[in-house]
Amino acid sequence: MQSLRRSLATHGARSFARGGAGAPAPVAFFPPAASTLLNHRRGKSTEALADDLVKACDDLLAAGKRINWIFLGAPGVGKGTYATRISKLMKIPHISAGDLVRDEIKRGTARGAEMEAITSTGQLLPDSVILDILKDRVQRGIENGERGFLLDGFPRTAAQAAALKEFAEVQQVLNLGLREDILVEKCCARRLCKECGKNFNIADINYPGDPPIVMPPLNPPKECEHKMEQRKDDTEEVVKARLKVYKDNAKPVEDFYEKEGKLAEFQIVSGIPETMPVLLTKIIGIVKASK
Numbered sequence: 001m002q003s004l005r006r007s008l009a010t011h012g013a014r015s016f017a018r019g020g021a022g023a024p025a026p027v028a029f030f031p032p033a034a035s036t037l038l039n040h041r042r043g044k045s046t047e048a049l050a051d052d053l054v055k056a057c058d059d060l061l062a063a064g065k066r067i068n069w070i071f072l073g074a075p076g077v078g079k080g081t082y083a084t085r086i087s088k089l090m091k092i093p094h095i096s097a098g099d100l101v102r103d104e105i106k107r108g109t110a111r112g113a114e115m116e117a118i119t120s121t122g123q124l125l126p127d128s129v130i131l132d133i134l135k136d137r138v139q140r141g142i143e144n145g146e147r148g149f150l151l152d153g154f155p156r157t158a159a160q161a162a163a164l165k166e167f168a169e170v171q172q173v174l175n176l177g178l179r180e181d182i183l184v185e186k187c188c189a190r191r192l193c194k195e196c197g198k199n200f201n202i203a204d205i206n207y208p209g210d211p212p213i214v215m216p217p218l219n220p221p222k223e224c225e226h227k228m229e230q231r232k233d234d235t236e237e238v239v240k241a242r243l244k245v246y247k248d249n250a251k252p253v254e255d256f257y258e259k260e261g262k263l264a265e266f267q268i269v270s271g272i273p274e275t276m277p278v279l280l281t282k283i284i285g286i287v288k289a290s291k
C-alpha cells in the first residue's frame with residue numbers, strides 16, 4: 001500500500017488526501033534471471049553502477065555542489081519507483097508533493113487541517129499551499145545537512161517551476177518517457193488485491209522494434225489470484241483523458257527546464273531490473289558532467 005500511496009503524487013492534489021483513485025501502477029518486474037543476463041551482457045552490474053553513482057555524487061558534493069534533481073513523467077511510467085531507488089543511491093531524500101501533503105494532514109497541524117478541508121470537498125490545493133510546505137521541507141533539509149533532494153511529482157506547471165526556482169536551484173531534470181499506447185495498456189492492466197491491497201499488472205508487453213519493448217506482467221501470487229479488482233477509473237477512456245491532462249501541463253514544465261539547459265530525456269523500454277543499469281549509466285554521466 002505504501003508504494004500505492006507514494007505513487008499518488010503523480011496526480012492532482014485532490015487525490016492526495018483521498019487516496020486510491022487514479023494511482024499509477026508499478027512497472028512490471030523482470031525475472032531476476034533475465035535481468036542478470038542482460039546486465040552481464042552490458043558489462044557493469046547494477047551493483048557496480050550503484051557504487052559508481054555514490055562516488056560521482058560524493059565528488060559533486062566535495063566540489064561544493066548540491067544534488068537537487070527532479071523526475072518528471074506521466075502517470076503509469078513508474079516514476080515513483082525509480083525515484084525511490086535512485087534517491088537511496090544518491091543519498092538524497094525522495095520528496096513527493098503528495099507525501100508532503102498527506103504528512104501535513106496526518107500531523108494535524110493548522111495548515112494540515114486547512115488542506116484537509118480543501119481536499120475533502122474535492123478541490124485542488126492552490127499552488128501557494130503546496131509551495132509553502134515544499135519550501136519548508138527543503139529548508140529543513142538544508143538545516144539538517146541533507147545533500148539535496150529528488151523531487152517527484154512536482155512541479156506540475158510552469159508557474160510552479162518558476163516559483164520553485166525562487167527558493168531552490170534545481171540542477172537537473174530527468175523526464176521519464178514511455179510510449180503512450182503502452183502507458184495506456186499498462187494503466188488498464190492494473191489490478192489490486194481486494195484482500196491484501198497489493199498492486200499487480202497483468203499487461204504482458206512485448207513489442208518488436210528497435211529497441212524491442214519488453215515489459216513482462218507482474219502477476220499476483222496464488223493466494224491473491226482470485227481476489228483481483230480493477231479500479232473504476234482505469235478504463236481506456238479515463239486513462240487517455242488523464243494522460244492528456246498530464247501532457248498539457250507537462251509540456252510547459254519541460255520547456256521551462258529545456259530553456260535552462262537542465263532537461264534530459266530517458267525512454268523506458270523494459271521492466272525495472274533491466275532499466276536500472278541503463279538509467280544508472282545515464283545518471284552517472286550527468287552527475288559527472290555537472291561537476
Ligand SMILES: [Zn+2]
Binds near residue numbers: 193194196197223
Ligand atoms: Zn492479496
